[in-house]
Amino acid sequence: MKTGICLLLLWEMCLGMNTSSVKTRMPEKNKEHFLSKKQTFSISEEHFHHKNIPKPFEVQVPLESTVYNVTEKSTNFGFNLYRKIAMQHDNNVLFSPLSLSFLMAAFMLGTKGETNNQIVQGLNLHLLKDKENPYHLPALFKQLKENITANEEFILQQGSFAFIQKDFCLNESFLNLSKEYFDMEFRSVDFNNSTQAKEVINQNVNKMTKGKIQELFEDFDTHAKLVLVDYVFFKGKWIHPFNARLTEPEFFHIDKYRSVQVPMMFKSDKVASTFDENLRCTVVKLPYKGRVHLLIAVPEKEGDYVSLEDHLTAELVELWLRNMKTRKIDFFLPKFKLDQNYQMHKLLQTLGIKNLFTNQADLSQLTDQMYARVSQVIQRAVIEVDERGTEAAAASGSEMTAYSVPPTIRVNRPFLFMVFEETFKTLIFMGRVVNPTEL
């Protein structure tokens, strides 16, 4: 399979229950009654297979904020979160702001009050929130997803699973809404049998990620009632691929003192780039077929990426793109593969999303179970960048006969990268390569 880039990403969320208090509130003899109460909804097999849930109401999207506003705000959320991750991790970084936004946005439907405000604010969407219509933002996310996943020249799949304890009660309208706006797939699991629960979840994840992630969970908290898994899968082809025959081992300078040998890809080709005089970095844009590109920002001096990270905003990226000039260059880029996972619940708390993870969580739109809270959010992402991406892999080799020596851009020191979808300027992935020989 020829792929220029291949990414995927997974989420794990556990809805932790304060079991001691649940037990006191739900003595065994009342349980039947509790579960069959009118307003609560017990998951039944038919419901999982129900495909066409009708729209519960008409969605009015006010003109003043659009998908473009959402992606701009989400990009800045991505950069804010990136800085939090970068502060706590010295090495390579990779995550998907897009997927995290989708996952947390689904929780806007399940929460109320301060818990909800914190999510909206943490996602940097507070200026877009429509007080009259709580479905305004979900509708924009839905529109975004439908649009960017409909492209035929690359594959972008994003989705979410909800694995629910067999006897756990969810608010039926939450169930319908999360399916309607965020395409959540529901599966019933018996977390009491953690062996079986693990099997069911891993099987589903394995299937949706086409085998890229086979083993997501090692073990479960047997008190878990709801586990959400979210994935993104992107497969694109370079418009102008690298010729694998020109890839050679070369040194990559991690810092002043350390170097590693990496497979360095090469092409002599027309490439769009710019040099940022203020931040002293070179920015290169490599397009995939369809409307997606990889943006690479390389500081002039190795180890200088920290000041660059501090300045990242959607506006700065816009400025870079506006200043880009396309010219023929000799371009060197290391092949790399990253595989990262983060305890996002800890990072989200530093962005102000706190109540969701405590007993103060107001998940009353999701369940009427007392003391429900989210105990874990884990994201796993994998990216592979290599020469491949098209059948015409040798195309750039012929350009080697140029008479004048073109300028050279050599990515042989730590760099930042972003994967943007261009129609809505959506930041799909964001990361940093400090050492290409590590995952």
Ligand SMILES: *[C@@H]1O[C@H](CO)[C@@H](O)[C@H](O)[C@H]1NC(C)=O
């Ligand atoms: C569970 O809820 C009870 C009742 O509010 C509280 O006293 C207790 O500290 C909680 N336990 C945990 C582990 O959060």
Ligand SMILES: *[C@@H]1O[C@H](CO)[C@@H](O)[C@H](O)[C@H]1NC(C)=O
């Ligand atoms: C949405 O974006 C448009 C165009 O950039 C801008 O004019 C408008 O003020 C934005 N709306 C909000 C609510 O930020």
Ligand SMILES: *[C@@H]1O[C@H](CO)[C@@H](O)[C@H](O)[C@H]1NC(C)=O
């Ligand atoms: C996506 O949105 C853009 C801009 O609004 C539009 O031109 C394009 O046709 C849409 N594509 C799909 C598949 O909906």
Ligand SMILES: *[C@@H]1O[C@H](CO)[C@@H](O)[C@H](O)[C@H]1NC(C)=O
């Ligand atoms: C949820 O969807 C089901 C199946 O379409 C429907 O029968 C039910 O009325 C919906 N419930 C609510 C509360 O919207």
Ligand SMILES: *[C@@H]1O[C@H](CO)[C@@H](O)[C@H](O)[C@H]1NC(C)=O
């Ligand atoms: C799971 O275990 C709990 C307590 O051990 C029990 O009350 C509940 O009925 C069990 N659920 C299922 C589906 O077996």
Ligand SMILES: *[C@@H]1O[C@H](CO)[C@@H](O)[C@H](O)[C@H]1NC(C)=O
């Ligand atoms: C748990 O599930 C596994 C696999 O489905 C099954 O073999 C085993 O008997 C179950 N254990 C219990 C205690 O139900």
Ligand SMILES: *[C@@H]1O[C@H](CO)[C@@H](O)[C@H](O)[C@H]1NC(C)=O
């Ligand atoms: C379910 O959620 C809806 C809003 O999404 C709310 O109006 C309703 O009261 C909730 N039902 C229960 C039983 O909590």
